[in-house]
Amino acid sequence: SNGQKLSIDDIYLSIDAKNEKITQVLTKIERKTPFEFSYFGTITNKSQRVTFSANNLSLREVLEQISLQTGFGFKRVNDNIFVDRLDQKEPSVDDEWAGQEKVTVSGIVTSAEDQVPLPGVSIIVKGTSLGTITDVNGKYMLTVEEGDVLKFSYVGFQDQEVTVADQTVINITLETDFEQLEEIVVVGYGEQKKSLVTGAISSIKASELSSVSNTRVEQALQGRTAGVSVLPNSGSPGSGMKVRIRGTGSNQGSDPLYIIDGVRAGSMEYLSPTEIESIEVLKDAASAAIYGAEGANGVVIITTKTGKANDPKINYSFQYGQQSIGDNIEMMNAQQYQQYLEEANVPIRPTIDDVQGISGTNWFDEVFENAPQQRHSLTFSGGNDNSTYLVSGSYFAQEGIAGGDKSKFERFTVRVNSDHKIKPWLKIGERFSYSHFDRSGIAEDDEFGSVINNTLAFDPVTPVAYTDGLPAHVEAALAAGHPLVKNSAGYYYGISKYLTGEYGNPLARLDLEKGNTVQNKIVGNFYAELEPVKGLKVTSRFGIDASFLREHDWTPTYWFSSERLNTVANGSDKQENAFSWQWENFVTYQKSFQDHSFTFLAGMSAVKWLYNDINGSYSGLFKEDEKFSYGNYVPDDQDRIGSYSDTKTLSSYFGRVSYDYKGKYLFNATVRRDGSSLLSPGNQWGTFPSVSAGWVLSNESFYPVSVSNVMSHVKLRASWGQNGNLANLSIGQWLAGISTEGIRYPNSAGNYLVGASLTSLSNPDLRWETSEQIDVGVELGFFNDQLNVVVDYFEKTTKDLITTGTAPLFAGKELPFINGGDVQNKGWEFEVSYRNSATKSFSYEIAANYTAIKNEVTYLDPNVNRITGSGVGTGWTATMFEEGYPIWYFSGYKTDGIFQNQEEIDAYLTSTGITGYSPSPGDPVVVDVNKDQQISIADQTYIGSPHPDSYYGIRANVNFKGFDFLVFLQGQIGNDILMGFNRTDRPTANKPLFFYEDRWTGEGSTNSWFAPDGENPYIYNSDLMVFKGSYARVRQLQLGYTLPSEFTERLKLKNARVYVTLDNYFTFTDYPGLDPESGSGDNNSLGIDRGVYPVPRTILGGISVTF
Amino acid sequence: CGDSFLEQPIPGKYPEEDFYKTDEDVLLAVTNIYDLMSAQYYKDWNSMVIVKMLLSDNCNAGGSGFGDQPGYQALDDFNTDAANDKVRAAWKQCYEAIYDANKVVNNVQGETALRKRLIAEAKVLRAFNYFDLVVFWGEVPLITQEVDPADYTKTTRAPKADSYALIEKDLQEAISDLPLKSAYGEDEKFRVAKGTAQALLGKVYLYQEKWANAAEQFEEVINSGEYSLESSVAEVFSKAGEFGAESLFELSFTSAEAYDWGNFPWDTKPESNIHIQLIGPRSDFYVKAPADSLIGGWGFITPKESLYNAYVAAGDESRRKSIVMSETELKDAGGNWTNTEAHDYEGFFQRKYGTFAGLSGDPVTELNYGTNFRILRYADVLLMAAEANYEAGNEGIAQGYLNQVRSRPGTGLPDVMASGNDLFEAIVTERQLELAFEGVRFLDLVRWGRAVQELGSLGFVAGKHELLPIPADEVNVAGLSQNAGY
Structure with a gap:
C-alpha cells in the first residue's frame, strides 16, 4: 500500500448529526478516522448537542462546524485531537502536524538463519503502546509516523529497531539470537531467565550443532564452552568420549550426569547431534546440586527439538564426507631399521643384504585409507496453538580410516516429540526415541599386539604379502602345518622374521577382525503438567531407557608366530539388557508481589536400574565363515556360558527456592536428599545442599548512565554447594560375602574341586563421595551487550573419595572400596564473545573460551599411601594416585642427560656411590632419586602429568550476503603424553623415525636422546618417553551459502543452505606420536599412547533444505 | 519411596556368618587355601616359586633382556628394593592364604572327623606360609584373627620366636589330626598328610638349628613307610611323578583347560602353570x-x-x-x-621344570602346561634328615640318608663315606645338585652362612640380602619397620 501523509485536510468523511450529544458525534468520527479525541478537564458540558450534515467534507471542515456550534476548540497533535472549551466566536481547529506525517508501512519478517517467515513477531512503535504482530506468513502492516522507531522482537531472535523514514516496505530479517536464546536457561526441573541465574551454566544451541560432522553429542561439546574438556577414547568410529567438567574429580569414573529431556541417560551414542535443540552444562555445585547424587562431576542437560505452533516445516539435511589420516607418524624404513637394530646389537635383526635396495613397507600407508561417512536427517514439525509435534529420523554411517568396514559405525534414529494443551490447566506430552546402531571396532590402545600398535611396531622389511615366491621361514611355517593368512588375491600375508611374539602383520590382523556390536534402544518419557492455580504447576514425568545390546565375535584360525596364533576357530556372543525407569513428581510455584519474585520447587524422584547379561564362548567352528560362527553349530564340549543380573535403585527428594528483587538481588538455595541401594543400610542417605546469590549491579538506580553506555550489563555471582557421587561403585561392594567365583583347584586325579572364600574385606561404613565447590563469577556486557565477558573462579574438592582401599597386605584380603581421599580441582574460566550489530548485511561473531585448571590429590587416607595404576609393557607400573600430585600422574625413572663416555660413567658412579648399575656411553644418566645408592624400581618418581594446565576454544563466524564462514579451533596446553607403545621385551619392534635420527652416535653427538636401544627400562620406563602433549586443532573450517529467498521461493522452499567443511584438518602439536589426543578408555591410563586409533580428518559437503 | 525400595539383593555373595557350618562349607574353604597357594600367576607375574629360584646361584633371570620383567631381573641381580612388585606379590600371597586358613581355624570347631582333619590341613597351610614369611622377611606381623581396621597402623612385626612358636604349634596339632598319605584316596593326594606336617616341622626345627627335634620329625616321615624315592629325578618331575611316591606337597595345575591366545585368563588366575612356558x-x-x-x-x-x-x-x-x-x-x-x-x-x-611338549595340552602348548610345582619331596626330607643327624652328631645315620639319595638308580653315584666337615660338604653339594631350581638353595646358603661366599659376586651384600625388603606399602601405610639395608 501507499504511504499517505495524514492531515485533517486530507481525510474526508460523510456524517450526519441530528441533535446528538457531542461525545456521540466525536465517537463516530473516531470510528471513521485514525484519530482519537481527548477532552481537557475544563470541559464542563459534554452533553451539548449538535446538528449538522456533512457529505464528503474534510475533517477540518467537519470540526469547524462543530466548533462553531459549541464554542469548543480542536487542536490536533499527531493521532490525538484535543478538545477544549474556548468560548470563542470563531471556529478554532488547529492542525499541528509539524511534519510528522502518517505512513502505512508493511513488510515481511523472516529468520536470518533459514529465511523462513516468522509468524507472531511483535512490532511496537517505541515509546508507545502502538503495535501489531506478524501473521502466519510473517507479514505485517502498521500505520506510523515518519521518524517513529519500530522495534521487532521475537523469542529466540535478536531485537531489531528500524527508524521509519519515507519507505513504505520494511522487510526485516531477524538474526537468531544466541545471547537472547539464553535468556531462558534450562536448569534442573525447570527453566530460568539467564539474567536471574546465579550459578555457572553454559549453553550450546542447535545452530552450533547443525552442521557438525561428529558422530556423538559429547564430541560436539569439545571446545565450545569453558570448563568442559572432551577427550576421545579413540578416533575410531563410534568410540566413547571422556568428558570432564572442571577437571577430573575422582580416580575412576568422573563422567558428568547426562539428563536428556529431564531423564537420566545411560549413554549418549543413541543421540544424533541433529536432534538437539540445546545443551546446558551445569558446572558449579549450586547448579548441579538439584541433582544431588551423581551431580558431583557436573551435569549436562540436553533438550531435544520440538515443533513450533503454526509453523509447519519439513527439513532435510544431508552430509557426505571423506575421512583420512592426518599427519602420519614417520617410522624407520627398512634401511634405518636394519642400522638401528645393528647399532643396538639386537640379537635378531636383518643384515645389510636383507635390506639392500629396498625402503621396505610403510605400514601406515598400507593400513590407513580414505573412508566415507554420511548422514541424512529428515524432520517434520509443526502444530497449532494446542498441539505441537516433531517427527524426525536420521541415518549415519561412518567407515574407519583403518580397516574400512572393519571399524565402522552405523546408526538409525527415530524420534517423536509432541506436546498437547488439553485443557487450559493441563498439558501433556512425550519425548520418544528409538535408535539402532551397529559398530565394529578393531583392537587398539594395547601395547600387546593391537592392530594399531602392530602398525607402529611391525618391521618394514617384511612385505605386505608374498606375490613372488615364499621365503624359507614362511615355507617352514607352512610345512609345520600352520594356518597362514592369505589376502583376498590369494597371496600369503608377510610373516616377520624379526618381530614375533604377540605381533602380526597388521593387514592380516585387520582381515581377521570379525566382531561387531549391535544395540537397539528405546528412550522416552511421558509427562503431564497441571496448572490448577495460576503460578502453580504440578509435573509428573515417567521415563524409560531400555537398551538391548548384542556383541558377536569370531576368530578364524591363523598363525603369525608361536605366540600369536589360533588353532581352532572360535566365537563368542554376549547379550546385554539394560532397562531403567525413572519417575519424578515435582511442584513449582511462582509468586511475585511488588518487586519480589519467588519460585519454589519441591519434588521427588525414584530410579530403578535393571541389568542382565548372558555371554558365551565356543570353539571348533565347522567352517570358518560368519554363517558358522554361532554356538549352535559347534560340538558342545568347548562351550562356556556366563550370566549376570542386578538391580539398583535411587530415591530422592529435592527442593529449591529462587528469589529476586527487582532483578537486582538474586538468591537461590537447593537441597537434595538421595538414598542409594549401593550403600549399606544406615549409610544409604546423603544430603546435598547449595546456596548461591547474584547481584545485577547494572540494574541499580545509581548505576551511572555514563558507565552503562559502555558497560551495559554487570552481574556478580557466588555459589557454594555439595554433590554426591557413587559412580565408582557397583552393587554390594561394601559387603564381603562368600563366593565360589573362579575358585577351582585340580585335585590329584585331575578333577576340579570347587573352593569358596570371602570375596574381600568388608567396609560397611562406606558412604557417599561428596564434591564440594565454591564458584565466584562475574558477567559483563559491553556496548549494548555486543561484547560479553564471563569470568569464573572455582574450587572443587572431591571429599571422601571412593577409592580402591589398600588395607595393609597382612590384613589378608583387598579392601575394595573406601572413602579414602580428597581431590581438588581449582581454576579460572573465561568466556568472551563479540558480535557486530546484526542489522548490517555483514555480520560476524567471535567467541573464545579459556580454562586454566590445576588438579591435585590433596589428601589420601594414611591407610592408602598411594594407589598403583596402569601398567605399561612388562613389569612397569606407569601411573600412580598419590597425595600432593595430580590424579594418575606418570611415574618412572628420571634421567639427566646421556652418558657421553666411560669417564663420565665412572665419575657418576663414584660421586653417587651407586652400585649394581653399569650403563654404557649413550645410555641415559638415571637419577638415584631415593639416594639408596642403587638404581631400582623405588627410584621411579613423578615424570609428568596427563592433565592440561589449560584448554581453550575459539570460534569465529562471518556472514555476508548469504555466505557464512566458520573457523573453530580447540586446543589444550601443558599436558604430557607417555609414549607407551614401545616394549622393553620386544627390541625388534620398529620405532618412530626420530629414534633413529636423534640417536646418540658417539661422544658429543647429543645429550638428549639415547644410543640405539630396544630394551633398556631406564629408557623406556623413563621420562625420555614423556612428551609435551599440547595441541591446537582446527576442529572446523566451514563455508556455507544460503540461497537467496527469491530463488528459494520459486522452488517453494523456505530455506536452503549448502556448505563445505574441513573437520579436524589441521593440527599443531610438538607430540611426535600419531595423535596428541591419544586417549584411553581406562581412567588410570589417561595420556598413555599405546597405539591409539587417530582422530581422522574429514572433508565434508552438506545441504540443508527446509520446505 | 521408602527404604524398602533401596533394599536390593546383592548377587553372588553368601553371608560369612552363615558359612563354615557344614562339612561341605569347610571343604570349600580349605580347597580355597590350596588354590590360593597355587595362584603363582595372579593377574601378573608374581610367583613365590620363581622368586626363590632367582635368589639362588642356580640361574639367571633371563627373558628378552633386562627390561623384561624388571622385578625379576632385580631379584636376580640383588638390586631389589621395597617397591619390587614380585616381592610385594609374594608377601601378599602368603598373607592371603593365612587369612583364609585363619577363617577355617577360627570358625570351625572340629565337630566331625572330617572337619577336624580340615582344620589340621588349614593349620599346616598356615604354617607353610608363615615359614616362608619368617625365612624371607624375618620378623613379620603375626596375624591369627581378622585385623580390625583400627589396628592397620598399630600392628607391628612379631619376634621370629613368636612366629616359630605358632608354626610349631600348628604343625604339632595338625600331626595328630592328619591321616597318613596312604589313607587319602588317589584323588586326595594333593592334601597335606601327617608326613607333610612332620617334614615341615622338621624343616622348621632345622632352620632353627634344633637338630635333634628336626631329626626326630624327619625320621617319623622316613619310618612311616609312606614315602620312597622315585627311580630318577626325571621321574619325579615327569607327569607320572606328580603326587607320586616322593611327593609330600605339590601345587596342582592342569593341562585340561584348552587355553588359547584368545581365552587365556591373563587378568585372573589360570589353572595351567604358565611359569613353565616362562622358564x-x-x-x-x-x-x-x-x-x-x-x-x-x-x-x-x-x-x-x-x-x-x-x-x-x-x-x-x-x-x-x-x-x-x-x-x-x-x-x-x-x-x-x-x-x-x-x-x-x-x-x-x-x-x-622343562617345557616338554607332552606336559602341556591342546590347543596351544605354550598356555597349557599342567606341571605341578613340587614344594616338598622325599629326597629333600632325606637330605635334611642327613643334615640334622650330622649336626646332632649321628654321622652314620647322616651318611645313610645321604647315600639313599645318591644311590637312587637314576643317580647312581658312589656312596659318601666321608665324615666330619667333608660329610657336611657332601650334604651341601648333594642338596645343590639334587634340589636345583626347587627354591631351597638360597635359603640353605643363608642358613649355612655361605651366602656371601657363593652369591657375593652376584651382588649379595651380607647383612642386607639375607632378607627381602618389607614391601613399601607395608612400611608406608602400616608403618612396619624396614629390614636392614633397604
Whole structure:
C-alpha cells in the first residue's frame, strides 16, 4: 500500500448529526478516522448537542462546524485531537502536524538463519503502546509516523529497531539470537531467565550443532564452552568420549550426569547431534546440586527439538564426507631399521643384504585409507496453538580410516516429540526415541599386539604379502602345518622374521577382525503438567531407557608366530539388557508481589536400574565363515556360558527456592536428599545442599548512565554447594560375602574341586563421595551487550573419595572400596564473545573460551599411601594416585642427560656411590632419586602429568550476503603424553623415525636422546618417553551459502543452505606420536599412547533444505 | 519411596556368618587355601616359586633382556628394593592364604572327623606360609584373627620366636589330626598328610638349628613307610611323578583347560602353570633337537655355568642330564641355539621344570602346561634328615640318608663315606645338585652362612640380602619397620 501523509485536510468523511450529544458525534468520527479525541478537564458540558450534515467534507471542515456550534476548540497533535472549551466566536481547529506525517508501512519478517517467515513477531512503535504482530506468513502492516522507531522482537531472535523514514516496505530479517536464546536457561526441573541465574551454566544451541560432522553429542561439546574438556577414547568410529567438567574429580569414573529431556541417560551414542535443540552444562555445585547424587562431576542437560505452533516445516539435511589420516607418524624404513637394530646389537635383526635396495613397507600407508561417512536427517514439525509435534529420523554411517568396514559405525534414529494443551490447566506430552546402531571396532590402545600398535611396531622389511615366491621361514611355517593368512588375491600375508611374539602383520590382523556390536534402544518419557492455580504447576514425568545390546565375535584360525596364533576357530556372543525407569513428581510455584519474585520447587524422584547379561564362548567352528560362527553349530564340549543380573535403585527428594528483587538481588538455595541401594543400610542417605546469590549491579538506580553506555550489563555471582557421587561403585561392594567365583583347584586325579572364600574385606561404613565447590563469577556486557565477558573462579574438592582401599597386605584380603581421599580441582574460566550489530548485511561473531585448571590429590587416607595404576609393557607400573600430585600422574625413572663416555660413567658412579648399575656411553644418566645408592624400581618418581594446565576454544563466524564462514579451533596446553607403545621385551619392534635420527652416535653427538636401544627400562620406563602433549586443532573450517529467498521461493522452499567443511584438518602439536589426543578408555591410563586409533580428518559437503 | 525400595539383593555373595557350618562349607574353604597357594600367576607375574629360584646361584633371570620383567631381573641381580612388585606379590600371597586358613581355624570347631582333619590341613597351610614369611622377611606381623581396621597402623612385626612358636604349634596339632598319605584316596593326594606336617616341622626345627627335634620329625616321615624315592629325578618331575611316591606337597595345575591366545585368563588366575612356558628356552633363538621334546619358551631362569660345572665336578652326569642341558648337547642332538649374546645366557638350558611338549595340552602348548610345582619331596626330607643327624652328631645315620639319595638308580653315584666337615660338604653339594631350581638353595646358603661366599659376586651384600625388603606399602601405610639395608 501507499504511504499517505495524514492531515485533517486530507481525510474526508460523510456524517450526519441530528441533535446528538457531542461525545456521540466525536465517537463516530473516531470510528471513521485514525484519530482519537481527548477532552481537557475544563470541559464542563459534554452533553451539548449538535446538528449538522456533512457529505464528503474534510475533517477540518467537519470540526469547524462543530466548533462553531459549541464554542469548543480542536487542536490536533499527531493521532490525538484535543478538545477544549474556548468560548470563542470563531471556529478554532488547529492542525499541528509539524511534519510528522502518517505512513502505512508493511513488510515481511523472516529468520536470518533459514529465511523462513516468522509468524507472531511483535512490532511496537517505541515509546508507545502502538503495535501489531506478524501473521502466519510473517507479514505485517502498521500505520506510523515518519521518524517513529519500530522495534521487532521475537523469542529466540535478536531485537531489531528500524527508524521509519519515507519507505513504505520494511522487510526485516531477524538474526537468531544466541545471547537472547539464553535468556531462558534450562536448569534442573525447570527453566530460568539467564539474567536471574546465579550459578555457572553454559549453553550450546542447535545452530552450533547443525552442521557438525561428529558422530556423538559429547564430541560436539569439545571446545565450545569453558570448563568442559572432551577427550576421545579413540578416533575410531563410534568410540566413547571422556568428558570432564572442571577437571577430573575422582580416580575412576568422573563422567558428568547426562539428563536428556529431564531423564537420566545411560549413554549418549543413541543421540544424533541433529536432534538437539540445546545443551546446558551445569558446572558449579549450586547448579548441579538439584541433582544431588551423581551431580558431583557436573551435569549436562540436553533438550531435544520440538515443533513450533503454526509453523509447519519439513527439513532435510544431508552430509557426505571423506575421512583420512592426518599427519602420519614417520617410522624407520627398512634401511634405518636394519642400522638401528645393528647399532643396538639386537640379537635378531636383518643384515645389510636383507635390506639392500629396498625402503621396505610403510605400514601406515598400507593400513590407513580414505573412508566415507554420511548422514541424512529428515524432520517434520509443526502444530497449532494446542498441539505441537516433531517427527524426525536420521541415518549415519561412518567407515574407519583403518580397516574400512572393519571399524565402522552405523546408526538409525527415530524420534517423536509432541506436546498437547488439553485443557487450559493441563498439558501433556512425550519425548520418544528409538535408535539402532551397529559398530565394529578393531583392537587398539594395547601395547600387546593391537592392530594399531602392530602398525607402529611391525618391521618394514617384511612385505605386505608374498606375490613372488615364499621365503624359507614362511615355507617352514607352512610345512609345520600352520594356518597362514592369505589376502583376498590369494597371496600369503608377510610373516616377520624379526618381530614375533604377540605381533602380526597388521593387514592380516585387520582381515581377521570379525566382531561387531549391535544395540537397539528405546528412550522416552511421558509427562503431564497441571496448572490448577495460576503460578502453580504440578509435573509428573515417567521415563524409560531400555537398551538391548548384542556383541558377536569370531576368530578364524591363523598363525603369525608361536605366540600369536589360533588353532581352532572360535566365537563368542554376549547379550546385554539394560532397562531403567525413572519417575519424578515435582511442584513449582511462582509468586511475585511488588518487586519480589519467588519460585519454589519441591519434588521427588525414584530410579530403578535393571541389568542382565548372558555371554558365551565356543570353539571348533565347522567352517570358518560368519554363517558358522554361532554356538549352535559347534560340538558342545568347548562351550562356556556366563550370566549376570542386578538391580539398583535411587530415591530422592529435592527442593529449591529462587528469589529476586527487582532483578537486582538474586538468591537461590537447593537441597537434595538421595538414598542409594549401593550403600549399606544406615549409610544409604546423603544430603546435598547449595546456596548461591547474584547481584545485577547494572540494574541499580545509581548505576551511572555514563558507565552503562559502555558497560551495559554487570552481574556478580557466588555459589557454594555439595554433590554426591557413587559412580565408582557397583552393587554390594561394601559387603564381603562368600563366593565360589573362579575358585577351582585340580585335585590329584585331575578333577576340579570347587573352593569358596570371602570375596574381600568388608567396609560397611562406606558412604557417599561428596564434591564440594565454591564458584565466584562475574558477567559483563559491553556496548549494548555486543561484547560479553564471563569470568569464573572455582574450587572443587572431591571429599571422601571412593577409592580402591589398600588395607595393609597382612590384613589378608583387598579392601575394595573406601572413602579414602580428597581431590581438588581449582581454576579460572573465561568466556568472551563479540558480535557486530546484526542489522548490517555483514555480520560476524567471535567467541573464545579459556580454562586454566590445576588438579591435585590433596589428601589420601594414611591407610592408602598411594594407589598403583596402569601398567605399561612388562613389569612397569606407569601411573600412580598419590597425595600432593595430580590424579594418575606418570611415574618412572628420571634421567639427566646421556652418558657421553666411560669417564663420565665412572665419575657418576663414584660421586653417587651407586652400585649394581653399569650403563654404557649413550645410555641415559638415571637419577638415584631415593639416594639408596642403587638404581631400582623405588627410584621411579613423578615424570609428568596427563592433565592440561589449560584448554581453550575459539570460534569465529562471518556472514555476508548469504555466505557464512566458520573457523573453530580447540586446543589444550601443558599436558604430557607417555609414549607407551614401545616394549622393553620386544627390541625388534620398529620405532618412530626420530629414534633413529636423534640417536646418540658417539661422544658429543647429543645429550638428549639415547644410543640405539630396544630394551633398556631406564629408557623406556623413563621420562625420555614423556612428551609435551599440547595441541591446537582446527576442529572446523566451514563455508556455507544460503540461497537467496527469491530463488528459494520459486522452488517453494523456505530455506536452503549448502556448505563445505574441513573437520579436524589441521593440527599443531610438538607430540611426535600419531595423535596428541591419544586417549584411553581406562581412567588410570589417561595420556598413555599405546597405539591409539587417530582422530581422522574429514572433508565434508552438506545441504540443508527446509520446505 | 521408602527404604524398602533401596533394599536390593546383592548377587553372588553368601553371608560369612552363615558359612563354615557344614562339612561341605569347610571343604570349600580349605580347597580355597590350596588354590590360593597355587595362584603363582595372579593377574601378573608374581610367583613365590620363581622368586626363590632367582635368589639362588642356580640361574639367571633371563627373558628378552633386562627390561623384561624388571622385578625379576632385580631379584636376580640383588638390586631389589621395597617397591619390587614380585616381592610385594609374594608377601601378599602368603598373607592371603593365612587369612583364609585363619577363617577355617577360627570358625570351625572340629565337630566331625572330617572337619577336624580340615582344620589340621588349614593349620599346616598356615604354617607353610608363615615359614616362608619368617625365612624371607624375618620378623613379620603375626596375624591369627581378622585385623580390625583400627589396628592397620598399630600392628607391628612379631619376634621370629613368636612366629616359630605358632608354626610349631600348628604343625604339632595338625600331626595328630592328619591321616597318613596312604589313607587319602588317589584323588586326595594333593592334601597335606601327617608326613607333610612332620617334614615341615622338621624343616622348621632345622632352620632353627634344633637338630635333634628336626631329626626326630624327619625320621617319623622316613619310618612311616609312606614315602620312597622315585627311580630318577626325571621321574619325579615327569607327569607320572606328580603326587607320586616322593611327593609330600605339590601345587596342582592342569593341562585340561584348552587355553588359547584368545581365552587365556591373563587378568585372573589360570589353572595351567604358565611359569613353565616362562622358564623354557627362549624360542627366538632355540631350535629343538628332533628327538627331544623340550620345546621353546620365554627364556627365563637360564642355568648358570657354575651349576653345570658343579655337576661335572661331582661326576654327576646322569642326574645332571635331567636338570641342565648344554648348548653343545643341544647341537649334537641336531638342535640349535642362534644367539650366544642372548640376555643372561651362559650356554645352558633347564630341564627339571622343562617345557616338554607332552606336559602341556591342546590347543596351544605354550598356555597349557599342567606341571605341578613340587614344594616338598622325599629326597629333600632325606637330605635334611642327613643334615640334622650330622649336626646332632649321628654321622652314620647322616651318611645313610645321604647315600639313599645318591644311590637312587637314576643317580647312581658312589656312596659318601666321608665324615666330619667333608660329610657336611657332601650334604651341601648333594642338596645343590639334587634340589636345583626347587627354591631351597638360597635359603640353605643363608642358613649355612655361605651366602656371601657363593652369591657375593652376584651382588649379595651380607647383612642386607639375607632378607627381602618389607614391601613399601607395608612400611608406608602400616608403618612396619624396614629390614636392614633397604
